[in-house]
Amino acid sequence: MEDGPPVSLGATEQSIALAGDFRLIQNLRGHRYSVDDMVVAHLACTRRPATPPGRVLDLGCGLGSVLLIAAWAFPKAQLVGLERLPDHVDFARRNVRLNQCQDRVRIVAGDLRDEDLVRSLGKFDLVMGSPPYFALGSGTVCQDPSRAAAHFELHGGIEDYALAARRALAPDGLFAACAPAQPLERATAAFDRAGLHVHFRQEVVPRPGKPPFLTLLVGAGHAGLAPMEEVEPLVLRRADGRRTPQHVAIREWTAISDRPDPL
Numbered sequence: 001m002e003d004g005p006p007v008s009l010g011a012t013e014q015s016i017a018l019a020g021d022f023r024l025i026q027n028l029r030g031h032r033y034s035v036d037d038m039v040v041a042h043l044a045c046t047r048r049p050a051t052p053p054g055r056v057l058d059l060g061c062g063l064g065s066v067l068l069i070a071a072w073a074f075p076k077a078q079l080v081g082l083e084r085l086p087d088h089v090d091f092a093r094r095n096v097r098l099n100q101c102q103d104r105v106r107i108v109a110g111d112l113r114d115e116d117l118v119r120s121l122g123k124f125d126l127v128m129g130s131p132p133y134f135a136l137g138s139g140t141v142c143q144d145p146s147r148a149a150a151h152f153e154l155h156g157g158i159e160d161y162a163l164a165a166r167r168a169l170a171p172d173g174l175f176a177a178c179a180p181a182q183p184l185e186r187a188t189a190a191f192d193r194a195g196l197h198v199h200f201r202q203e204v205v206p207r208p209g210k211p212p213f214l215t216l217l218v219g220a221g222h223a224g225l226a227p228m229e230e231v232e233p234l235v236l237r238r239a240d241g242r243r244t245p246q247h248v249a250i251r252e253w254t255a256i257s258d259r260p261d262p263l
Contacts, residue, residue: 007098015098019072019254022099024065025091033065035236036130036178039204039216041069042250044128044176047200047218053077053125057168059112059161060084064092066128069254071101079105080121082112112164113156123170129161129177158187162194166221175219178204181212191219203233207241 009015009025016033018024019041026032044066052074058067061081071079083089092107110117158179165175175196179187181203191198196219203212212233236247243251 004093004097007094018065019069022068022072023095024063024068025095025098026063031062031088033063036214037062037065037069038250039214039234040128040130040176040178041066041073042253043178043200043202043216043218044126044174045070045073046253047176048126048174049172053173055122055124055170056080056126057082057121057124057128059127059129059164059168060131061092061107062088062130064095064107066130067092067105068095068099068101070126070128071099071105072254077104080124081105081107082110082118082121083107084109084111113160115167118164118167121168123173124168125170125173127165127168127173127175129158129165129175131156131158131161131177131179157190159190159193162190162196162219165219166194166196169221171221173220174199176217178214178216181215187215187217191217196221198228201228201230205233205235207237208235208239 007025012028013025014028015023015025018033024033054077056067056070056074056077056079058064058070058079058081061067061083064081067079067081071077081092083092086109089107089109096102096105096107108117108121112118158177161177162175165177169175175191179190188198188201198217198219200216200218202216204214204216205212216234234246235244237243
């Protein structure tokens with residue numbers, strides 16, 4: 001249980017609507033809920049077998065956004081978030097308490113590359129991951145440790161997430177994740193190396209004429225689901241900057257409540 005003092009909002013923080021009546025505390029500046037989290041949560045909660053998962057794991061859960069969307073989508077599931085950065089662990093635990101789901105959502109402090117730790121968590125029907133997708137050397141690393149770790153592969157990339165997912169997956173479990181869009185073969189090679197079969201793949205494009213910046217994937221430790229389904233890219237915005245119908249549909253899927261902010 002994520003017990004602790006009553007949740008309050010700091011002077012440099014805000015509480016935003018997340019899904020249904022679930023909310024998320026985050027900093028006004030720095031690492032924040034992003035479109036990466038939104039599309040991975042939607043992918044994980046909608047591209048799954050007909051039976052809802054009983055146990056869900058979010059690797060590198062950050063503030064807890066993807067984990068809590070899954071908790072909203074699967075109200076009977078038991079969920080675990082694994083997070084390395086101490087300030088993210090604190091945010092995630094506060095967000096669990098804020099949404100009053102301590103009885104079924106647990107945040108574990110630790111590194112997803114720690115094989116013994118991952119195995120100690122048990123087996124899961126659904127594993128999720130939103131790894132950073134900028135390789136070291138591909139840009140200037142932000143001075144803010146939280147933002148740097150969220151964007152750059154300081155503590156592992158899709159290869160490490162896929163290996164951790166394979167260790168944690170139940171025999172019929174699924175792994176839903178995002179990965180860098182380039183090089184094209186990197187994500188599928190990471191799944192292959194971990195012993196995961198890719199069943200679904202979709203590129204995410206910011207707007208028409210731009211290259212994809214993310215690849216969404218669903219994989220499993222067995223090949224028995226179906227041949228790989230590769231669908232048309234998810235384009236987030238039109239040329240004029242407005243959200244596309246696909247983007248709007250994902251946002252509407254969360255059915256955000258109009259209830260007043262409790263903080």
